[in-house]
Amino acid sequence: MIQMTLIQIDNYGPWTVTPKPRNESDIQILQAELFADVQRQFAAKKGLVFFTRFDNMLAITNGINREDHFRIQRSIRNRFPITISMGVGTGETPYKAQKLATKALQKKGGAQSAERKETLAIDSLVDEKDSYIQIAHIDINGITETLTDNEPAFDTNFIVNKAQHYLMTKLIKKGALLFFIGGDNFMSPCNGLSPQELIDIIEKIKEEIGISHKAGIGRSNNAEDAAYLSDLGLETIREGNNNKIVHILEDETSKKII
Ligand SMILES: Nc1nc2c(ncn2[C@@H]2O[C@H](COP(=O)(O)OP(=O)(O)OP(=O)(O)O)[C@@H](O)[C@H]2O)c(=O)[nH]1
Numbered sequence: 001m002i003q004m005t006l007i008q009i010d011n012y013g014p015w016t017v018t019p020k021p022r023n024e025s026d027i028q029i030l031q032a033e034l035f036a037d038v039q040r041q042f043a044a045k046k047g048l049v050f051f052t053r054f055d056n057m058l059a060i061t062n063g064i065n066r067e068d069h070f071r072i073q074r075s076i077r078n079r080f081p082i083t084i085s086m087g088v089g090t091g092e093t094p095y096k097a098q099k100l101a102t103k104a105l106q107k108k109g110g111a112q113s114a115e116r117k118e119t120l121a122i123d124s125l126v127d128e129k130d131s132y133i134q135i136a137h138i139d140i141n142g143i144t145e146t147l148t149d150n151e152p153a154f155d156t157n158f159i160v161n162k163a164q165h166y167l168m169t170k171l172i173k174k175g176a177l178l179f180f181i182g183g184d185n186f187m188s189p190c191n192g193l194s195p196q197e198l199i200d201i202i203e204k205i206k207e208e209i210g211i212s213h214k215a216g217i218g219r220s221n222n223a224e225d226a227a228y229l230s231d232l233g234l235e236t237i238r239e240g241n242n243n244k245i246v247h248i249l250e251d252e253t254s255k256k257i258i
């Protein structure tokens with residue numbers, strides 16, 4: 001089971017234009033600093049946050065309890081001009097977990113409600129004994145030679161975006177999520193997805209748009225270790241000159257549970 005947390009800035013839309021529109025550069029700074037801050041706090045507990053759309057972020061939070069979430073909300077309130085609400089959900093797939101997390105928060109009020117402030121809506125938390133996370137770190141093959149060093153930066157960015165869209169479209173059908181994490185890298189929390197299904201998706205995208213990917217898959221009972229193992233998996237593929245599409249690594253904690 002995977003546990004996911006939705007982190008949402010309270011009543012942010014109105015705040016960005018009250019008393020009059022704030023400078024976009026200042027809004028960008030706030031969002032980047034908030035992301036860095038919540039990442040640091042969740043990471044201290046082996047969680048992993050994806051910036052998603054910045055005003056809404058999604059995190060893998062297995063092992064992080066009610067009190068931990070509350071402390072993060074309080075710390076943000078004490079240091080930022082905004083507050084954050086959170087919803088927490090669990091599921092056999094990441095899609096289900098984030099859906100329940102979102103529903104729990106939506107029930108407590110809208111994103112632009114002036115009444116909903118620093119709400120913590122927990123649908124469910126994963127028991128330590130059921131905690132299991134599978135993450136695929138997906139990366140484009142040879143982007144530096146083919147694109148970064150040859151094409152205009154914007155065109156390369158557009159292609160990375162296109163790859164992301166194709167990956168998301170196929171992965172969501174399997175209950176897996178996909179987040180852009182920088183460069184030519186994507187991370188997919190993908191409990192329930194078989195390695196063969198991922199290989200099939202990557203091969204299909206190669207056929208459809210001519211972009212080839214590789215993926216390290218990591219499995220653990222916490223996000224930090226699952227992500228780290230997925231990084232190591234990618235390195236193993238690189239050592240073999242990208243001949244393999246997928247490489248799986250799992251630790252002792254994940255072998256007990258599927
Ligand atoms: N967020 C993140 N970004 C990375 C990571 N590794 C590389 N990058 C970024 O992605 C860019 C491309 O790196 P690579 O994927 O290693 O380069 P490549 O040319 O595609 O080479 P191969 O993937 O080995 O085929 C780098 O310049 C970094 O900006 C990572 O683990 N995480």
Ligand SMILES: [Mg+2]
Pocket residue numbers: 139140141142143184
């Ligand atoms: Mg690459």
